[in-house]
Amino acid sequence: MSSQPDRIILPQNVSPLHYKLQLEPYFDTFKFDGTVSIDLKVNDKESDFVELNTFELDIHEAKINDVKSLETVTDEENQTSRFKFPAGTLKDSDNVTIDIKFTGILNDTMAGFYRAKYIDNATGETKYMATTQMEPTDARRAFPCFDEPNLKASFEITLVSDPKLTHLSNMDVKKEEIFDGKKFTYFNPTPKMSTYLVAFIVAELEYVECKDFRIPVRVYATPGSEHLGQYAANLTAKTLSFFEKAFGIEYPLPKMDSVAVHEFSAGAMENWGLVTYRVVDLLLDEKNASLERIKRVAEVVQHELAHQWFGNLVTMDWWEGLWLNEGFATWMSWYACNQFQPEWKVWEQYVADDLQSALGLDSLRSSHPIEVPVKRADEINQIFDHISYAKGSSLLRMISQWLGEDVFVKGVSQYLNKFKFGNAKTEDLWDALSEASGKDVRNVMDIWTKKVGFPIVSVTEDGHKITFKQNRYLNTADVKPEEDKTLYPVFLSLKTNSGVDHSLTLDERELTVTVEDVDFIKTNANQAGIYVTSYSDDRWTTLSKQSDLLTVEDRTGLVADCKTLSLSGYTSTKNFLQLISQWKNEDSFVVWEQMINSLGSLKAAWAFEPKETLEALDEFTRQLVSEKTHSLGWEFSENESYASQRLKVEMFSSSAAAKDPVVVKAALKMFEKYTSGDSNAIPPLIKSSVFGTVARDGNAKNYEKLFAIYKNPSSSDEKLSALRCLGRFEDPALMKRTLGYLFDGTVLNQDIYIPMGGMRGHKEGIKTLWAWTKENWDALHKKFPPSLTMLGSILTVATSGFTSRQAIDEIEDFFKDKSTKGFDQSLAQTLDTITSKANWVDRDREVVVKFLKEHNYYK
Ligand SMILES: [Zn+2]
Structure with a gap:
């Protein structure tokens, strides 16, 4: 390792130009053999070593031009190996080639060259794909390399395996041959690229294809589900051609493959020419998928393709x-x-x-x-x-x-x-x-x-004089003077009856302007800026009656800001409740989504409050949403607009969550019919919400039915909905059962946060989940090494449901003598989140009770 003041990096005596890499994975021992030849540019001819990144690789031999290395020093902590050569080995030429033989672990931690487990639907057999995830720093688990993004080189990859398996890599195939009963696939060399984008796969795969683009565009999946890749294949072709035009640069590789991988830690990975995806983020049954699922697949596909440039x-x-x-x-x-x-x-x-x-x-x-x-x-x-x-x-x-x-x-x-x-x-x-x-x-x-953070802009009015003042915003509302020194360039984009004034930038602490007509004012037109705005109580009241003057983005932003400011005490929670109760007739699904989400944050903070208060909050929600829900209904027709469908879904699910009796009854009936064999009984768009209602209803027989759906789903979308809902049952025995599935192989490692997330939705679940996490922490730590992002996510799901200072003490106590390497940030963020909820409830507990009583929401 060499040390620049700001980075720890490899020594720069040599740099990589070209890699020739051959790998052969073994599905019986879960190991792989590899050889790599790296052409190096020699920058320091006096040096006599080559140091590169390796991790959990067993190195058998390293040579430069047939000269064996004298010794290998492996540094586990820094994940490097240094090969020392006889003095003078690098002296005579500008370029040398180092050849290394090694064996690695085909691991099950979704990092490097790893095995992804799945069940073959046709035979019921457990099988594995050998696949890769290199970003950010796991290429070093797959082969010795210079694993830094600016050490670009070209890669020529060869894969070896049983001939019946498919081989894929970043590039197209140069040559394929069978030798000694094994298939050798030689891929063409890549352009210059970073190690974190290298990818290779050895697995049983089939594909579908779209021929609308000038190069092959294919979507691969394990046999039997490849037909579900057609939507993504078509979208990939269309998107590549759109991006070529937008950027004015041709996509430089000779093909574009996408692969659905059974165990995957992120959503997808943009490997050049070989994008890998979590199954649900790529494969899609368009007819039976929810709108969110289709949008999610489009979002992920287009995101990964944007990365290609x-x-x-x-x-x-x-x-x-x-x-x-x-x-x-x-x-x-x-x-x-x-x-x-x-x-x-x-x-x-x-x-x-x-x-x-x-x-x-x-x-x-x-x-x-x-x-x-x-x-x-x-x-x-x-x-x-x-x-x-x-x-x-x-x-x-x-x-x-x-x-x-x-x-x-x-x-x-x-x-x-x-x-x-x-x-x-x-x-x-x-x-x-x-x-x-x-x-x-x-x-x-x-x-x-x-600079960290964003500002709160406080608007104060004195007749026609309006003053804008910026300060650092924190949810805990306890900003110290030294944390409040940054003055952000804030585009005020002030909206009034005469339009939007784009000329105002607040880059000082305060700015006062004179406005002719103050009947209607709102900052941050279309919510383009990254800040929240605090108004006076009177202005909040006025704005709540001016929804016709506001765009969808404005209304969404006002609801979100008002909730945020209630949470931190810059405004009273009463203003938030009043604002949304004025907007019962809202027509935009986006604004509704924001109202429901914001109300959801309030309910989550209030999760441990007395039952009567929670019931009154449900009553508040029912009165907010029921009329709209019942007038729209929950039947969908094929030629209905996207906006109309989304609105119906939003209204149905929020009514169901707030226990609207008519909606709950309808949901339970649909489920009953569905599980008795009527596969059309639940409109696909509201299936997850129906499952959620069933789970909240708590009937243990329905747990069995949901579990059966999870084990034998009609789509991967349905599988995940069922899995999430298993966590929603509040019965202690059922919670225990769900938690048991996290470790016994029933739930894939990549998915364990999903039922945990369901459990975080209720008070008993929050407590049970934390108790389980503490008990199983060592096992979790082992399953999800801190170098992956998942451990932090799991910790967040397991703890962030709490709302009290006492819980903070408990969590801190649990971790006080444990290493928090790799997730210390998630932990700190979780504790901050709980603190802000605790502050909110303490500050506005009485305000909320008073509001709910005054408006007769208590039974
Ligand atoms: Zn990305």
Whole structure:
């Protein structure tokens, strides 16, 4: 390892040019044999060693031009091996080749070259795929390599196995031959690329194809489910051609394969030319899928394809640029969606989804700046979070609205052209955008990317004089002066009766302006900026009556802001309850989704309050949603608009969750018919909500039925819905049973957080889940090594349901003498989340009770 002041990296005496890699996985011993020859450029001829990254590899031999290495020093902690050669080995040439023979573990931790388990539907046999997940730093588990994103090289890969298995890699096949009863597949060399994008698969696979693009576009799956890949194949072809036009650069590889992988830790991975997916994020039965599922598949496919240019062709120089990779792919995915499916209104939904998750995490003290210094490679997994993806893309959305989407995409295209097949820094993109737009992008972006958090803008009015003041926002509302020094460049985008004033930027602490007509004012038009706005009580009341003057994004943003401000005490929770109770006639499914979600946050914070209060909150919800639900009904027709379908789904599920008796009865009846053999009894769009209602109803016989559906589902979508709902049963014996399935192989490792998530939805579940987690912590830690992101997610699901300070003490106590490496950030964020809920309930407990009593919601 060598140390630059800000990064720990490999020594630079040599650098890689070309890898020749051959691998043969064994499905009986779960090991693989490998040889790698790496052509190296010698930068320091006086040096006599080669050091590269290795992890859990058994090295048999290393040679340079037939000269064997004298010794190998493996550093487990830094995941490196240093091969020492006789003095003078590197002296005489500019290039040398190192040959290494090794054996690795075909592991079951979803990292490196690993085995993904599945059941063959035809035979019931347990089988395995050998597949890879290298990002961020697990290529070193698969072969010795220079595992840093800016050490790009070309790769020539050979796979060896039983001839009946399919071999795939980033490139197309150069030659295939059978030798000694084994199949050898030689792939063409890749262009220059980073190690984290290398991929290879050895498995039983079939494919479907779309021929609408100039190169082969295929979707692979284990036999029997490949037909479900047609939607993604068609979308892939269409998206590739759209991105080629948008970026003005041809997709550079000779084929594009997508593969559904049975055990997968993330949603998907953008390996160049060989994108791997979690099954549910790729395969789809279009007729029987929910709208969210179809949208999710589109989102993921388009996200991974955006990376083929942004990330793969041009790569971040080092891991602190990760956010730009992810933020951009997220933005670009919605940009494409909005072109292909304008009726989905994805940018409106963005305000309710991505923007809120960004603000949610960034309002915690334990948040981090978008661009964090990453010194060690193993710190990287913790920044694959909502800050990188959601705040990163929110920032790009803000900038794209400031510059105009076309100008933004033009700037991106210039950046991609300039750095293709190479690496770039964040600033390089800002410079390209400045050039394309003539605006000082770098200056604005620097503050937003390098500083943590976002501001609250307080609006105070004195007649026609309006003062805007910014401060750092925290959910815990206990900002210290030293945390409140950043002045963000805030685009105020003030909306009044005469339109939107885009000229106002608040980059000082305070700004006072005079406004002619103050009948209607709202900042942050269309919720393009990353901040929350606090108004006076009177202004909240006025705004709640002006919904006709507000766009969907505005209304969504107001609901979300008002809830956020209630949570932190900047406004009373009464204002929030009043605001949403005024909007019973709302027609947009996006605004409804936000109202229901925000109310859901309130209920989650109140989860441990007395039963009568929770029942009164349910009554409040019923009175809010029932009328609309009953007038819309829950029958769907094929030619109905997307918006109308989504609205019905939203209303039905919120009524069901609030125990509307008519809806609950209907749901139970549909389930009864469905499980008696009428496969059309439940409209697919509300199936998960029907399952949820059944689980909340608690009948143990229905647990058996849901479990049977999980074991033998009609689609992977249905399987996950059933799995989630197994966690919703409140009966202690059933909870115990569900938890038992997490470790006995019934639930795949990749899915264990799903039933856990169901359990977090109720008080008894929250307690039981935490008790189980404590008891099984060692096993969890072993199953999900801290270098993966999953351990942090599991910890969050297992603890974040709590709402009291006492729970915080317990959690802290449990971890006080344990290593929290790899999930310390998740832990800190969870504790902050619980603190803010505890503060909220303590502050507004009486306010909520009073409101509910005054409006007769108590029985
Ligand atoms: Zn991504």
